[in-house]
Amino acid sequence: MEFVVLPDHPAGAEALALAPTPGLPRPRVIEHHSGRPWLVGDWRDDEIVSVSAGPRRVVLLGCASVRPDALAARLGRVRTLADLDDLARLAAGSFHLVASLDGDVRVQGTLSTACQVFHATVAGVTMAADRPETLADLVGAGVDEERVALELLSPFGPPWPLSERSVWRGVRSPRVGHCLEIDRNGVGRTRRWWTPPAPERPLGDGTFVREALFDAVAARTAGQPVVSADLSGGLDSTSLCFVADASGDTPLVTLHYEAHGGRGEDLTWARRAAAELPRADHVVVPPAETPDWYAPFAHTPHDREGPLMFVRARATVEHQAALVASRGARRHLQGVGGDELFLPGVMCLHGLIRRAPSAALPQVRALRSRRRWSLATTIRTLASAPSYPRWLAGQVDTLDAERDWGSGAYWEISPKLPPWITADAAATVRRLLREAVAAGPEPLAALPVQHEMIWINRINGSAMRRNSRIGAHAGVTFQAPYTDDRVLEAVLSVRLADRVAPELLKPVLARALDGVVPAGILRRTGKDDASPTLYAGLRRRRGELLDFAEDTRLARMGLIDAAELRRLLIGTHADTRPLMPFDPTLACELWLRAVSPESTTAATPTSRTT
Numbered sequence: 001m002e003f004v005v006l007p008d009h010p011a012g013a014e015a016l017a018l019a020p021t022p023g024l025p026r027p028r029v030i031e032h033h034s035g036r037p038w039l040v041g042d043w044r045d046d047e048i049v050s051v052s053a054g055p056r057r058v059v060l061l062g063c064a065s066v067r068p069d070a071l072a073a074r075l076g077r078v079r080t081l082a083d084l085d086d087l088a089r090l091a092a093g094s095f096h097l098v099a100s101l102d103g104d105v106r107v108q109g110t111l112s113t114a115c116q117v118f119h120a121t122v123a124g125v126t127m128a129a130d131r132p133e134t135l136a137d138l139v140g141a142g143v144d145e146e147r148v149a150l151e152l153l154s155p156f157g158p159p160w161p162l163s164e165r166s167v168w169r170g171v172r173s174p175r176v177g178h179c180l181e182i183d184r185n186g187v188g189r190t191r192r193w194w195t196p197p198a199p200e201r202p203l204g205d206g207t208f209v210r211e212a213l214f215d216a217v218a219a220r221t222a223g224q225p226v227v228s229a230d231l232s233g234g235l236d237s238t239s240l241c242f243v244a245d246a247s248g249d250t251p252l253v254t255l256h257y258e259a260h261g262g263r264g265e266d267l268t269w270a271r272r273a274a275a276e277l278p279r280a281d282h283v284v285v286p287p288a289e290t291p292d293w294y295a296p297f298a299h300t301p302h303d304r305e306g307p308l309m310f311v312r313a314r315a316t317v318e319h320q321a322a323l324v325a326s327r328g329a330r331r332h333l334q335g336v337g338g339d340e341l342f343l344p345g346v347m348c349l350h351g352l353i354r355r356a357p358s359a360a361l362p363q364v365r366a367l368r369s370r371r372r373w374s375l376a377t378t379i380r381t382l383a384s385a386p387s388y389p390r391w392l393a394g395q396v397d398t399l400d401a402e403r404d405w406g407s408g409a410y411w412e413i414s415p416k417l418p419p420w421i422t423a424d425a426a427a428t429v430r431r432l433l434r435e436a437v438a439a440g441p442e443p444l445a446a447l448p449v450q451h452e453m454i455w456i457n458r459i460n461g462s463a464m465r466r467n468s469r470i471g472a473h474a475g476v477t478f479q480a481p482y483t484d485d486r487v488l489e490a491v492l493s494v495r496l497a498d499r500v501a502p503e504l505l506k507p508v509l510a511r512a513l514d515g516v517v518p519a520g521i522l523r524r525t526g527k528d529d530a531s532p533t534l535y536a537g538l539r540r541r542r543g544e545l546l547d548f549a550e551d552t553r554l555a556r557m558g559l560i561d562a563a564e565l566r567r568l569l570i571g572t573h574a575d576t577r578p579l580m581p582f583d584p585t586l587a588c589e590l591w592l593r594a595v596s597p598e599s600t601t602a603a604t605p606t607s608r609t610t
Contacts, residue, residue: 001061001477003041003096004135005128008032008103009186015123015138016040030059032100039098041130046223046330049091051075055102058087061130062095062115063331063479065219081106081181085193092212093219094484096130097179108179111194111454112337112461112483117180120171125186133304136168143595144169149425149559150432151307151588153399153415154581156459159392160412160451161441162432163458167306167591176444176454194485196445196454196492199351203498206512212490213512216481217243220331221250228253228329231273231282233266234527235506236338238273240481242517244333245277252280253327255320260287260536264528269521276518281327291315293537294545294586302594303469307587310463312537314470317478321471330475337460337482340453341491342506344499346409347449350382352496359497366502384410388443388451396433400426403577411448412455418581420564450492457488531576538569538579545569553592560585 006012013036030039033055049060051072058075060066074087081104088097088108096115099106107128109115119128120135129135147167150158157163164173174180177194203209221227221244229244230237231254244252254277256270267284274282291298295315308314324332349367353360368378386394391411399417417426444454460483467478481487494508501507503523510522538545546569555562568582 001041001043001047001130002134003039003043003061003130005039005098005105005107005182006037007105007125007127007182007186007188008034008036008038008100008184009125010036011123011125011186012127013037015125015127030057032103033057034103038100038105053078056100058084058097058099060091060095060097063093063219063477064091064095065093065215065222066091082191082193088193089486091219092215092484092486094216094479103184105182106179107182108174108193110461110483111176111485111488112457112464112480113173114461114464114480114483116173116462116465118166118171118173119180119188121188126180126182126188128180128182128188131305132166132168132171132173135171139170141168141170143167143592145557145559146428146432148307148554148557148588148592149421149428152418152421152425152554152559152581152584153429154418154584155413155416156309156456157307157415157584158429158432159395159415160444160455162436163455176458196450197489199447199450199493199495201493201495203494203508203511206508206514209487209490209494209508209512210516212484212486213239213243213481214247216484216487217333218247219484220244220333220479220481221247224250224329224331226251226253226328227331227333228255228324228327229333230254230335231256231270232335233269233273234335234338235509235521235524236335236342236482237333238269238335238521239338239509239513239517240333240335241273241277241280242513243481245280246516251328252277253324253329254280254282255285255324255332256283257285257290257316258287259528259530260290260532264532265526266528269524273518273521276521283323283327285323287536291319292540293533294541295537297470300470300473302590303466304591304594305466305469307584307591308466309459309587310583311587311590312534312583317467317470318473321474321476321478325474325476331477331479332471333479333481334464335482336464336480337457338506338509340456340460341482341488342499342509344507345449345452346381347411347452348496348499350384350410351447351449352500353382356497359500362502363500381410386410389437389440392433392441393437396430396437399429399433409452411443411451416581418560418585420560420562420568420581420585422558422561425559445492449496453492454488457483534576534579542569548586548589552589554585554589557592559588 029037032038049064051068053076056075084099094110094114097108107117109117118132120139122138144167147165174190178190178192180190182188227250229241231241241254293312297318349360349363443451445451464478464480499508504510505525549565554560
């Protein structure tokens, strides 16, 4: 799917004519009531719900579970763009909402950015699109090199609010909980329509969380001939398989990739779950048939939106898409986001100890034992309470400090500079962070635990959006029901005391899906890690990666020291932590080569075949 949104203004069509929908195999047009083009793009019939009432019209693009007649009835009562706030909550799923009301336009995506909105001024009017590169091409925008320096931060790029900046100059996105509105004169502005709920709702039997999860899955399965889903053996993906199986009659295909080295328990748990899902078609992929991490795409080009997070697994994503497509699936469900929603972390206890100390203390003792913290570390971590601007200011001075793996995060995981960044690039990053601090940024939510959940939800949603671009070659989109607005809002509203339980790994999920997922599976308390897969990929692809690091765009731009990067790739590592900074660097370099491939002379991973 790909689209642009035009204002109800003569300059809208003129702006689009500057670059008439390049690359769209089946361009489709929906008009404003005036007859001017409004929505131009390419989408499948099962990716759109479109209704109108007089001069008012609304389109949902993506996976949306809503009856068109109910949507039309609600639209009939809408008089202003702000009236659409409630209508936006009517449908479950993950979708863009695009509305035209008497010539005024509203465009919004999801809180997670799985469906993201980008906008720019083109020919004097505001235009929106689901891809920033579309707008960058229209305005002739260049790469924001300072933003590229920020993208080198590990593990997830720059912190909020710098994480909202596009790598393309002149292209912007609405902030979390904001929508884009464009008036009849073509002037755009953003407006807040959502605020996070306070964590005050008793969980009870988990009905409201269960309903949100079932609705999110149903939005993906409804009307599909087949739906596929990961069955990794972990609690999050396994739970989605049971919800999908219970949601209706849509045939289910599950997919499990065996771990390298034959270690771990995930396969055992996946087989146990498969035995409880006799109607599903279960596919197990042995390591010999799995693409290496760090292997190149076999068919798809690297998309131009920006650096691709988790780029090391891009060939595996492509393999997944082709495999499930061969089984008839067009939507593939993944458990991405479940850990961040349901696994109570340090910041949950940080908030709980202030609200209900008696409920927090047993959990604090368990956390201290699990992480082997000293009493001083425990007190320091849970007593810390800087404001978000103060916390962000503190990160400026610790960007190149060694990461303290033993202590918990506060607000966000601390960003770190890679060892191979140049002094000039590091100075740029520090300056941009100081400028952000000086602007007095507000957090995404008042409580650090809520901010952290919303922030990481956006990282996961972005990964799903970008993975779907990879899957597009096979006609497959990747779906993460845990990142949906309704699911996020439901879990954010759960009071902190109900998010923890001594005997359960993920108490909210276990309560919500009691009776849906077998009790023995819900009580699993561990999960495998991906270290063997990472080591195997690095070992097999080391030569290609060394060739790749020989002549990089990043080094030519003065952002990294290539010799330092090669030292990492040549060395041996007792654990995977030193390799963490490599992923953002690899992502930035591959993206830069995709943006202007003609200037690369050295062999690159994307020029080879698996």
